[in-house]
Amino acid sequence: MNYAVIAVLASAVLIIINNEILFHRDPENESQAHHYYRVFLIAVLAYFATDVLWGIFRQFRLIQFQYIDTVAEFIAMALAIVCWIKYVIVYLEQDDIYGRILIYAGNWIFAFQLIMLTVNFMKPVFFWFDENGIYHPGVARYTSVMFQIVLFFLTAVYTLLRSSRTNDNAKRRRYNTIGSFGIVMVILLSMEMLFPIMPLYTAGYMLGICMMHTFVIEDELSDYIVNLEELLEREKQQTQQIISAQKLAHTDPLTGIKNKLAYIEKEKDLDARIENGEVSRMAIAVFDLNGLKEINDTKGHEVGDKYIVDGCKMICNHFKHSPVFRIGGDEFVAVLEGDDFKNRNRIMKAFNNLVMENSMNGGVVVSAGIAEYLPENDAGTKTIFDRADHYMYEQKRLLKLQDAG
Numbered sequence: 001m002n003y004a005v006i007a008v009l010a011s012a013v014l015i016i017i018n019n020e021i022l023f024h025r026d027p028e029n030e031s032q033a034h035h036y037y038r039v040f041l042i043a044v045l046a047y048f049a050t051d052v053l054w055g056i057f058r059q060f061r062l063i064q065f066q067y068i069d070t071v072a073e074f075i076a077m078a079l080a081i082v083c084w085i086k087y088v089i090v091y092l093e094q095d096d097i098y099g100r101i102l103i104y105a106g107n108w109i110f111a112f113q114l115i116m117l118t119v120n121f122m123k124p125v126f127f128w129f130d131e132n133g134i135y136h137p138g139v140a141r142y143t144s145v146m147f148q149i150v151l152f153f154l155t156a157v158y159t160l161l162r163s164s165r166t167n168d169n170a171k172r173r174r175y176n177t178i179g180s181f182g183i184v185m186v187i188l189l190s191m192e193m194l195f196p197i198m199p200l201y202t203a204g205y206m207l208g209i210c211m212m213h214t215f216v217i218e219d220e221l222s223d224y225i226v227n228l229e230e231l232l233e234r235e236k237q238q239t240q241q242i243i244s245a246q247k248l249a250h251t252d253p254l255t256g257i258k259n260k261l262a263y264i265e266k267e268k269d270l271d272a273r274i275e276n277g278e279v280s281r282m283a284i285a286v287f288d289l290n291g292l293k294e295i296n297d298t299k300g301h302e303v304g305d306k307y308i309v310d311g312c313k314m315i316c317n318h319f320k321h322s323p324v325f326r327i328g329g330d331e332f333v334a335v336l337e338g339d340d341f342k343n344r345n346r347i348m349k350a351f352n353n354l355v356m357e358n359s360m361n362g363g364v365v366v367s368a369g370i371a372e373y374l375p376e377n378d379a380g381t382k383t384i385f386d387r388a389d390h391y392m393y394e395q396k397r398l399l400k401l402q403d404a405g
Contacts, residue, residue, distance in 0.1 A: 004056050005055070007049075007202050011045060011049070014041060017213045018217075021034065021217070022038060036091075037091075039087075040086075043076060043083045044076075044205050046076040047205070050069050050070075050072045051202050053065075054073060057069055058133070066133070070135070074126070074144070075114065078148075079110060082109075085106040088159055091178065092175070109147045109148065116140040120138070120140070124138055126140040126141045127141050137196045141196075145189055145193055148189060153182065153183075156180070156181070160175070160176065162175055163175035173215060174215065174219060178212070178216065180208075180211060181211055184208050250262035250265075254305060254326075257316065257325065258324070258326070259326055259327075260326070263327050266335060274373070274379070280375070281337065282336065282337050283370055284333060284381065284385050285369070285388060286368070286392040287331065287334070287367065288330055288332075289308060289330035289366055289367075292330040295307050314351075314354065315332055319347060321340045322334045355368070359402065368395055369389060369390065369392030369394065371387035371388035
């Protein structure tokens with residue numbers, strides 16, 4: 001019964017440490033090497049299961065069941081080594097003649113085992129049980145185990161040679177672990193040749209799979225996390241660069257507010273919202289700085305630039321909750337929604353009062369016009385803008401008349 005207990009413990013350890021690989025498969029992102037490793041683990045689990053049953057059947061002297069289970073055990077044993085060799089070759093990414101020979105040899109041993117087990121039903125060349133239920137290994141069994149020892153050894157040597165040729169420390173560490181797995185199996189299989197009733201094959205797999213989990217699977221996961229963090233950091237930097245570039249492309253360099261490109265995109269967004277019926281209360285205000293050309297011609301462009309900046313501050317100070325855009329040399333637009341829309345009349349009155357004061361004391365003079373969105377008339381922002389622009393020019397005309405008077 002101790003035989004079965006060891007196999008149960010080995011199965012539990014394998015399932016616990018490889019839970020992610022066995023039960024959380026992602027076919028789209030699963031590498032070929034991980035696929036073969038998962039198949040290898042399943043084959044080992046099958047072997048452990050036969051070991052558990054073997055111990056139970058032996059305890060209760062169920063010889064016929066024990067015989068069938070022994071056949072299944074040797075099949076699982078051969079299948080596991082075939083899967084292991086395929087995993088190693090794929091993991092090493094070496095499609096050479098030596099690797100192909102190892103795979104062919106593994107398949108040959110699997111076929112040899114199947115043939116010998118079939119023959120064993122007629123003539124006990126692989127194993128048999130005497131009348132007392134005692135297990136006896138046959139010549140074919142020793143031959144098969146010898147072949148497996150040789151295969152594990154050759155696969156280990158192949159892996160360790162690849163390890164010595166790589167300059168990647170992480171790969172070398174993993175290759176050394178895979179090679180060490182093979183050496184462990186060689187040692188314990190050799191010991192099982194001498195003690196065929198002891199569960200040394202099971203112990204070898206349990207030790208090797210623990211080594212694989214710690215120094216290969218977990219190591220790969222650590223590298224994946226580091227690479228993912230680096231990728232996310234690069235993506236974050238690229239995103240910041242894109243945001244900065246977009247902000248730069250949408251910002252007026254003189255005033256620091258949004259530019260004409262930003263307003264064009266705002267128009268598209270508003271038009272889409274209007275078409276979808278998502279806009280009900282909105283207004284557009286259009287502004288134009290009076291006398292900028294005269295200032296540029298008589299006082300220079302530096303003074304003219306300051307005039308533009310002062311006029312921009314004046315607009316932004318009044319329309320605090322609205323996006324303001326500079327769409328031309330002396331032209332500005334504000335889109336009013338929310339609080340600024342509710343208070344549009346008060347804001348425009350305060351703005352125009354300041355303009356009148358400035359007009360009398362030599363300050364910045366800004367003509368302004370505002371138009372509300374009329375659902376029954378406006379299919380988009382253009383008609384609203386045109387009305388606001390018309391009202392702005394009416395205001396400009398009145399201010400010029402006032403100055404002339």
